[in-house]
Amino acid sequence: MGEGIIIKRKRADTKMRPRDHVAARSREAITPLAPSAETTTLRAWAEVDLAAIARNIQAVRRLLSRSCRLMAVVKADAYGHGVVPVCRAALAADAAWLGVATLGEGVALRLGEISAPILVLGGLTAGEVADATAHGLSISITSQEMAEIVLRHAGAVPPVHLKVDTGMTRLGLFPEDVPVLLDRLTAKGVPVEGCYTQLACADEPDHVMTQEQLVRFRPALEAIRARVPRALIHVANSAGALTSPHTHFDMVRVGLAMYGLYPSPQMASLGSLHPAMRLYSRVVRTARVGPGTAVSYGAAYRTKTSTTIATIACGYADGYPRLAGERGEVLIRGRRHRIAGRVCMDHLMVDVGDHSVEAGDVAQLFGDAISADEVAAWAQTISYEILCGVGLRVPRIYVHNGVS
Ligand SMILES: Cc1ncc(COP(=O)(O)O)c(C=O)c1O
Structure with a gap:
């Protein structure tokens, strides 16, 4: 993703907060933010509010102790928001670290002239470890096999973070293997910069699994x-950053909350995050049709009455x-x-009944x-997948709304 277009403008109208939007949904007509005027030639676009990114980071920061650092997790093109502008906004808002999934994502940031500390969260091959060194990226030791690669190349490896598997059974070292490995790494002069684990159930506050994972992490922590x-x-x-201070330690790794969404609906009552992305498209055709008219593939939808079908240029x-169709x-x-x-x-097509809708009208697919x-609920998935x-x-159209 390139740097996109950066536009500075004032918020168009309402001062609605996310909670207000929940209430607003029950009303028939609501007033969202108007999209920026600069999009008149586009069929579909994602407006990304960099001020919202900054505000969300600050909102999370307020929950942390002064010494606790914040890593902005910007893998997958910053969850679809466009990585370089998001990183700049996050760093300006006091994120200390950036987290990416792959070597390529880290290198792309260095090529984008981002000089902040970057941790690659995923595993790497021997060749990739060398490239990480060349680009000044910190790496995660995600398996015993990778530990051996790092040990073989000790002297030419970047700073490492030990990733510990405490219950995800995805990546990481077993906690009981950490003390011996640490001895071997330090004996060979490998710079050990960090140690971490990933929580599996923190989106459900007080889930017993979080406590179990912290207990499993303890031997690694003590070592x-x-x-x-x-x-x-x-x-x-x-989720841990928002609801579980005992999981904060020296740094929190924040993805979804920075983009203004809550890891679970219960957390929405925390109330101070603002969605950074709004997906818009345009009506490209309207058709007045009679009752019983089939719409789209499979003719699965039939109009009940005379109505207007508006075609929107987003699929x-x-x-x-696709799963959100019909619902x-x-x-x-x-x-x-x-x-x-x-x-x-x-x-996609929408049935707008007798409401006045014309070709050229803007449609919001999601956002505020x-x-x-x-x-995500319509598509039986989670917001992460919708954003990515x-x-x-x-x-991506970058705006900077500066909402108070
Ligand atoms: C290791 C790791 N840390 C942190 C995150 C950020 O998670 P979230 O977006 O829920 O904050 C992720 C995302 O999947 C991750 O894989």
Whole structure:
């Protein structure tokens, strides 16, 4: 993803907060933020509010102790928001570290002239470890096999963080293997910079699994504290950062919350995050049709009465999930309309009844008036997948709304 277009403008109208939007949903017509005027030639676009990114980081920061650092997790093109502008906003808002999943994502940031500390969270091959050194990236030791690679290349490896598997059974070293490995790494002069684990159930506050994971992490924690006292300990993701101070340690790794969404609906009552992305498209055709007219593939939708079908230039190739067809809603002229029939690759259709809708009208697919969580529910998935799924052909338009 390139740097996109950066626009500075004032917020267009309402001062609605996320909670207000929940209430607003029950009203018939709502007033979302107007999209920026600079998008008049676009068929679909994702507006990304960098001020919201900054405010969300500050909102999380307020929950942390002064000494606790914040890693902005910017893998997958910053959850679809566009990585370089998001990193700049996050760093300016006091994120100390950046987290990426792959070597390529880290290198892309260095090429984008981002000089902040970057941790690659995923595992690497021997060749990739050498590239990480060349680009000044910190790496995670994600398996015993990778530990052996690092030991073989000791002297030419970047700073390492030990990733510990305490219950995800995805990546990491077993906690009981950490003390011996630490001895071998330090004996060979490998710079050990951190030690971390990933929580599996922190999105459900007080889940017993979180406590169990912290207990399993303890041998690793004690070993590293004894051998490398300056190493950074980090455990919490967004959910942990928002709700579980005992998981904060020296740093929290924050992804979803920075993008303004809550890891679970119960957390929405915390109330100070603002969704940074709004996905918009345009009505490209309206058709007045009679009752019984079939709409979209499979003719699965039939109009009940005379009505207007509006075609919107956004489909599953743009990241709007096909599964949201029939259930989902889009916002046109401040009013929600139900998707009629199946979502196509490049288009979806909505039944707007007798409401006045014209070709050229802007439709909001998600953002402030319709949340990514709602779209996720329609598509039987989670908001993470909706954000990451926004297609490459959808330009990201950067704005800086500066809402108080
Ligand atoms: C290791 C690790 N830490 C932190 C995060 C950020 O998680 P969240 O977006 O829930 O804050 C992720 C994301 O999946 C991750 O894999």
